[in-house]
Amino acid sequence: MAPNTTLPSSMNVLPAVDRLRIALVCSRLPFPMTRADQVTVAHLISFLAARGHALDLFTLDTGEKPTPEQRAWLDQRCRQLVVVRQSTARSILELIRAVAAGKPMQVGWFTNRAHIDAVRQAISFRQYDVAYAYYIRSAEALRAVCTAEAEPDVGRPPTILGMQLSQSLNTRRIAQNSGRLQDRIIYAVEQGLVRRYEANIWRDYFRTVLISERDAEEIRLACRERSAPEISNYILSPHGVDTSRFRPRPDIEPDPATLAFSGVLATNTNIHAITWFAKNCWPRIRAEIPGVRLLIVGRRPAREVVRLAALDRAITVTGEVPDPAEYIARATVCINPVQIAAGMQNKLIEYMACGKAVVTTPVANEGINGIPGTHLLEAAGPEEFADAVVALLRNPEMRAALGKSARDHIQRSWTWEKLFSALESEMLAMAFRSRAAAA
Numbered sequence: 001m002a003p004n005t006t007l008p009s010s011m012n013v014l015p016a017v018d019r020l021r022i023a024l025v026c027s028r029l030p031f032p033m034t035r036a037d038q039v040t041v042a043h044l045i046s047f048l049a050a051r052g053h054a055l056d057l058f059t060l061d062t063g064e065k066p067t068p069e070q071r072a073w074l075d076q077r078c079r080q081l082v083v084v085r086q087s088t089a090r091s092i093l094e095l096i097r098a099v100a101a102g103k104p105m106q107v108g109w110f111t112n113r114a115h116i117d118a119v120r121q122a123i124s125f126r127q128y129d130v131a132y133a134y135y136i137r138s139a140e141a142l143r144a145v146c147t148a149e150a151e152p153d154v155g156r157p158p159t160i161l162g163m164q165l166s167q168s169l170n171t172r173r174i175a176q177n178s179g180r181l182q183d184r185i186i187y188a189v190e191q192g193l194v195r196r197y198e199a200n201i202w203r204d205y206f207r208t209v210l211i212s213e214r215d216a217e218e219i220r221l222a223c224r225e226r227s228a229p230e231i232s233n234y235i236l237s238p239h240g241v242d243t244s245r246f247r248p249r250p251d252i253e254p255d256p257a258t259l260a261f262s263g264v265l266a267t268n269t270n271i272h273a274i275t276w277f278a279k280n281c282w283p284r285i286r287a288e289i290p291g292v293r294l295l296i297v298g299r300r301p302a303r304e305v306v307r308l309a310a311l312d313r314a315i316t317v318t319g320e321v322p323d324p325a326e327y328i329a330r331a332t333v334c335i336n337p338v339q340i341a342a343g344m345q346n347k348l349i350e351y352m353a354c355g356k357a358v359v360t361t362p363v364a365n366e367g368i369n370g371i372p373g374t375h376l377l378e379a380a381g382p383e384e385f386a387d388a389v390v391a392l393l394r395n396p397e398m399r400a401a402l403g404k405s406a407r408d409h410i411q412r413s414w415t416w417e418k419l420f421s422a423l424e425s426e427m428l429a430m431a432f433r434s435r436a437a438a439a
Helices: 036-050 068-077 088-100 105-109 113-125 136-143 167-177 181-204 213-225 268-280 282-288 303-311 324-330 346-353 382-394 396-413 416-438
Strands: 021-025 054-061 080-085 130-134 159-164 207-210 234-236 258-262 293-297 315-319 333-336 358-360
Touching: 021 036, 021 113, 021 136, 036 054, 036 068, 036 130, 036 416, 054 113, 080 113, 088 105, 105 136, 105 181, 113 136, 130 136, 130 416, 136 159, 136 181, 159 181, 159 213, 159 416, 167 181, 167 213, 167 268, 181 213, 207 213, 207 416, 213 234, 234 416, 258 268, 258 324, 258 346, 268 282, 268 303, 268 382, 282 382, 293 303, 293 324, 303 315, 324 346, 333 346, 333 382, 346 358, 346 396, 358 382, 382 396
Parallel strands: 021 054, 021 130, 054 080, 130 159, 159 207, 207 234, 258 293, 258 333, 293 315, 333 358
Antiparallel strands: none
16 A cells, blocks of 8 residues: 555546535545555545535544645545544444444444534535445445435435445455454454345445445345345446556566565455465475565564564565555566455556556456456466466566556556546436436
């Protein structure tokens, strides 16, 4: 992820002809951009502001402080910025209440009555064209104000829930594969709560947003398990990548026989991925390519990750770096051995935007659907994964061809502007229908 001082990329778009008044509700400030949801929300704000839409942001202060530059950036792009303090004690209390009511722990952790009241008051006094809640963690704030049973009018704008990924798929994979007993227990409980929640929450919104058909398939299955109507109101809108920051760097010579893995190194997803790779793939690669090196790049490395470098001098764990893109540029091959995630992997499109040859697992490629053999190499098992890495290290022509194809694919299909334009079109259509109904 980007360092704390970064700002979202500027959007290469023209002002919109029809400008919307939008209420955006999210579970934490978009700065510092250290998590995928923060990066996405920050770039969504950048896009909507560049298009000239009037944006009011309602969010929580969870203790991470934006820099003065980042706060000024938000103030310049949001017509109104409402930030409600969320203490750890408040999160714990609301988590307990949520579980008691059968709601997911993550929903409870980010529930705040003052936040909900601020959204309710603003919607009752302002005339919004659309209201957007990002992630199910923010779903209750709009669900309590604008239910889908009522037709939208001046006081109740049409609503969109950015579910993004199937959290039940995500939590189930973590529960099944985590090496920590307490995590397996916690995520198993959360998986049951999330599955029931996902099967119903979409019906309280006019539209939902998902990253991929794989996520929609999992939510449809959850609906069928409960004999409930299957989710039918979703559109696909995945994340994008800053192709000006993550780009080929001819000024940086790749290090010989060097692999790179990047991401926040405190998450279960990334801890499992890199420790699985080190245990199951790395010895085979080392035997085939004796001088190979592994760069593990990212903030907050867990003990299990730090221990990898202590056990093998060919492995370097950098911790947080000023610009991960520079470390990706130094790599001969980039790897994404993630196996327990859902949705999409930002690291994968960052690697591809940098024009790098990539070896990835099928799970990590679910939300992106890069074509194996054209945009990247895909491998599931440890031997297959290791052999794919070795093949790329030995074949510079294959690396160059994959890297060029990957970069071209990202520029065509995975820029923020392209993906957010589709979401904006849905917002405009909803606003038009709402205005027509109110006329």
